Amino acid sequence: MATRAGVNKRRISQVMTNVNDIPSLSFMEDLFGEEFPEAFGTGEMKKRKTILDLPAELLAIICEELSRPDIKRLRLANTYMARNVDLRIDRVFISPNRANLQCLRKIMDHPRYRLDVLEVVWDDAQLDEYPDLESFCKAIEADEKDQRRETEKMLKELILFNCEDRGQYMAHEHDGYFDEDGKLTEMASEILLRYDNQSARHVIGRHAGAVSVDESYERYQELYEEEQEAMERGYDAAALRHVLESCPKLERIVLTSEVWRPWHLQPVYHTPFHRSLPPGFRKPSVWPWLGYRPHSTSSQTAHRNDTMSRKIQDPKASLPHEFRGYSTIISSLLTAPNPTISDFIIYTGHEAIGISHQLFAAPNLDLTNTMLMARSIPLKRLQLTLNSHGSHLERNNTAHYLRSPHLHAFLSALTHLEHLDLAPNCSTRRSDVPDVIDTVFGPGISIPAALLPRLKTFALRNALLSASSLLSLLTPQTSSQHITLDNIRFSDGAFPDFARSLWMHYDRHVDVSRPVYELVVCERWGRKTRLCEEFCAWLYAGEIGDESVFGEGVGWVMDDRDERVCVGKGEWVRRMGWVG
Incomplete structure (x- = not known):
């Protein structure tokens, strides 16, 4: 009607x-x-x-x-x-646990709901094994220490930017926010209640309703065994194939590591699995894809180093088991009849991790399937982030996975690609990964020149490269509408020199598109500065000699893991100066 x-x-x-x-x-x-x-x-x-x-x-x-x-x-x-x-219902979740799979089955069995599904999110954060209560307790204690640190940071920011009587509260340090058992004090609860947002209520509820470690360990063991059985029997892989066959509007696949992160006071994704957990359940954090973990044991560190530095010698071998989600998704896409996928996203929440560099370092089964997928599915949007840990350096201080021809061949095969977000993670100052070795990124080696004029949006993250090579990557993008440069470091000069060269390019070429540039500079303590409107105004209408755009108070200060925390740089400098 x-x-x-x-x-x-x-x-x-x-x-x-x-x-x-x-x-x-x-x-x-x-x-x-x-x-x-x-x-x-x-x-x-x-x-x-x-x-x-x-x-x-x-x-x-x-x-x-x-x-x-x-x-x-x-x-x-x-x-x-x-x-x-x-x-x-336009999004469904898949992971090897009963809650997510049962919810998915109900949606797939409904005569209408499955017809509206646009996105499937694969949670690739596999649970760790804890053979005894003692090891579980140690992991819980380490996590809750980190959570208290995040809560303390949240409290200080609430006081700094929202409390009129901030002087009374700023005099208190850690002991003023938590009692000897690690629970919130009355003063801390008062501050959170005054702010009254969902994150604040979540923190209060978590501290008030926490169950014992013994009860949590018993439930965790059940979840772990349930997950192991689901992976062994392939329940999650079968569920993905069913979604690909049954959802005619499906256009987006997201492979993520971010469901169980300890620094998020609320989950990034409100999955059925999270909603099914008992109130007050205490769980250790999950550290997927062999990323850096701050409280790793010696055996965990050795396993990470050995697995990530091992070369795949057999072309028929897959990536390590920790990257099972990627292997499953790619192989499922190849067997799906007439897949409608246009977006393939690997979402890491700005963490400098991702799929193992081994994918592009040497021939392997997952690389073969990746190439077949690129040739058979007309992807328009790709977000690719790689875990560079353990990669082998070659000449010119460039990692092997960035010098091999496989990444270039993969991107060349994506003939419909219009949106590329690439994080080679070959250099980082982000606080989560202190052990990344700087390796030079050569755009001409990894990114095909024929792709650049076709791109409408482009992002490059966590990379070390020369200013001239970055210019040669950006200037051919004559159709770009938005370009993000996130945590980019130069091997041959400072950012102002690069910016002036970019200014001269747009001054000479008036007939090319004027994309919105978003620049992100990572600072200490998980902070970053975002520069966008001010930089674009200078780039397209300012004077080349005007240095104010690079001044101390320009841009916005943001939390790298929660971009809702956003303060003008000038206000931030003023407030932090007041605190000091």
Whole structure:
């Protein structure tokens, strides 16, 4: 009916209304009465009409503007709403555990919900084995120490930027926020309650309802055994194949490491698995993809070093088991009939980790499947991040995986690619990975020249390269609309020299696109400075000799792991100077 009548939101600005009208039936009649006269009635019948008399098509249009939680509340409040208003499910989660797989099965069995799925998220954070309670306790203690540090940082920022009587609170150090058992003090709870956002409430609830380590260990063992069985039997791989076959609108696959991170006061993804955990459950952090872990044992460190530095000698061998998720996704895409995927995302939340560098270092089964996937699926968007730990250096101080022809061949095969986000992670100052060895990134070796004019967006992260090679990478991008340079270091000069060369390029070539540039400089303690509007204004309309764009107070200071924490650089400098 809505399609037949051509109903859309075109008249919302033409109908006179006020806050008391919405969502009244008279307001809805003004919007849709012409197309649906039977829904509103006339005379005495009109007085008895309610919003529940609206056809399902109109209810669906109304609910497009509601959040998912609000739609759930509507469905619970009224049986008619439950029958006629669908949940909005455009994302599903897959991981080897019962909660995620059962929820996915219900969605796949529903006659309508599976038809609206646009994205599948594969959680690749496998649980670690803890053979006894003592090892579990040590991991919990290390994690909770980190969580207290994150909570303390959050408290100090709340005091610094939100409390008028900050002097009273800033006098307190760590002991003022936590008691001897590691629980929040009354003062800390008062600060969090005053701020009253979801993260603050989550911290208070976690401290108030934590269960014993013994109970948590018992439940964790059940989850670990459940996960091992699911991987052994391939339940998660079968679920992915079912999604690829059953969801006609599916266009995006996300492989992520970020579901279980300890520094997030709230999970990045609210998965059914997380929602199924008992209140107060205490779990050790998971460190996927053999990334740096701050409290690793000697055996964990040795395993990481040995696994990541080992060369794959057999072309039929796969990547190490820790990268099972990537292997499963690529092989599943090859067997899916007519896959509709256009976006392939490896999401690491700005952590300098990713799929092992071994993927592109030498021929292997996963590389073969990756090349077949690139030739058979018309990907338009790729976010590729690599774990460089253990890579072997060659001439010119360049890692082997960056000098081999395989990465270049892979990108060349993506003939429909328009959006590329590449993190070779060959250099980093990010606080999470202190042991990365600087290796020079040569764009001409890794990125095909034919790809550059086709790109609409481009991002390069955590790389060390020469200013001239970066210019040769950016200037051919004549169609780019947005370019991100995140944590880029130069081997042959300073950033202002590179910026002036870029300014001269756009000054000479007036007929090329003027992309929005976003520059990110990583600082200490997990902070970063973002420079965008000010830099673009100087780049396209400023004077080349104007040095103010590189000044101390320009840009925004952000938390590298939570970009909602964002303060103007000038305000940040002023406040931090006041604290000192």
